[in-house]
Amino acid sequence: MAQEPTIHSQFEPNTGTWQYIVADPSTSKAVIIDPVLDYDSATQVISTSTADSLLVGIEEKNYSISYILETHAHADHLTAASYLASRISQKQGFRPSIGIGKHITQVQQLFGSRFQIPAEEYEGVFDKLWEDGETFKVGSLTATAMHLPGHTPDHLGYKIGDNVFCGDSLFHADIGTARCDFPNGSAQSLYHSVQKLLSLPNHVRIWTGHDYPNANRTEPVPWLTVRDHRTRNKHVNDDVTEEQFLALRQERDATLRQPKLLNPSLQVNIRAGRLPRKTESGMRMLHLPLKVDGEEW
Template sequence: MDAQPAPITLQNPTIHSLFEARTGTWQYVVADPSTLQAVIIDSVLDYDSATQSISTQTADAVLYLISEMGYKIDKILETHAHADHLTAASYLQQQIAKQQGNKPSICIGKRIRQVQELFGKRYGIPAEEYDGVFDELFDDNYVFSLGALDVTVLHLPGHTPDHVGYKIGDNVFCGDSLFHTDIGTARCDFPGGSAISLYESAHKLFELPEHTKIWTGHDYPSGDRSAPVPYLTVRDHKERNKHVSQNVTMDEFVSRRRERDATLAEPKLLNPSLQINIRAGRLPWPTPLGHRFVHLPLKVTSSKW
């Protein structure tokens, strides 16, 4: 029998970037072109704060793409517990299980436990509603397979303590660590956030080859830039990132980041996002009458109470 040539391992994935304009969120479907195995990163569940209603148009568009491309979803990945949009991870898991016959794992970094405990207590959520909702909790630098490709989990704290990124070939999906160079970096004033840690995370990314693409979790185009941009290279950020370029010292960054954070209002969807996202996108358990509730903290300003 003639010897067969060794299979060629493709080093880079096929990447589909899907922008959700209401929350300025980038979602990604990332596939190994040789096997059509794929993952979903940072999905969005639609939420209307005016009517307190949840819908699935954005997630259904992801499902349509997966079906059209013939992808087999292995995992649904979260970079962190988002505070500005609701994750569609649980909904996608259910629908993919029906369509493909397999139940993809919902995955996140291992430090999600401390975030769940913090916000579970803050919102009065019983622990049984969020314990075990993530199927896999990743260790730092953990490597798993996506078809013929490797995915490396990078701990990128700063925005939140549980924050991770995913390196696939010459690409890093960095979540809310770095934004477009004309925006800079994410805020660090959430519980467990740290400007020092975010600076160190940015420089961890800067150690990668300069052609590496950094795919961000959000974009908010303004001014002369009218269209959202999903990625820039390590070189772009080192040379042009307005907050953390290579010429900015840690002390300068920390000072500017803290000054900036002090002026920011809380995200509009903070309360529903955190309550749903520590549950991996599952809805709150229904009451005996069938209602589901998220809690809204009251801010009492009068000293007479």
């Protein structure tokens, strides 16, 4: 029987984000998945307390970090990938590679142009662009990249043992699935990505990228099994057809507001978490698009 990883899940409540440290117990090699950089939109202050708590856990377990993995360019929180890579390299003597799906390049080009970010600030910032089905080692464990488009075109999952870290493809069964109304998102693509996940054996654990507890469930839950989703997921259980899913997903997406941190998140995340270069005045700047209600003057 293949060895299973040791998984440490850490919930960031302000953005509802699950972060993961996934380790090979036989070698103490590990990866970090979807780490959060703290950002206060009221004061424009970026801080690292959440990322630093990951570092504490890594040091306590004496893990050696091989990769920092992103499931996609997030629109609801800033990534701590570059910060962690810098800090970890000082500690372990080599820099962990930052990896993401190869389709990140189209996301970078789209939002780089929209926010007028110089190409040299986002080109080549990721060390590894994974192909669908590409494998890599985490110590003695084999990890497999799974392209899961729909929420975003670059969206990727990572299968390690009998676990898939699915990012924003599947949420808790009482929430369903992720929105598909971002540029180049697709409800049809998400449906087929979900079927790819749900075709795995029933015991496989699907670890989600977010959770939003409600009155009926006060604690966040990091994973459900394939069987749980096939029997209970409100959007994609076995009784829901593709046509029904497309209708409910599109109806739901039409009512959703823009994520609060969309603009700062995308500008930082297409840079792999690197900060914008300083201006001539010595300041680091992010663009904030304005919307005028009514006629302009």
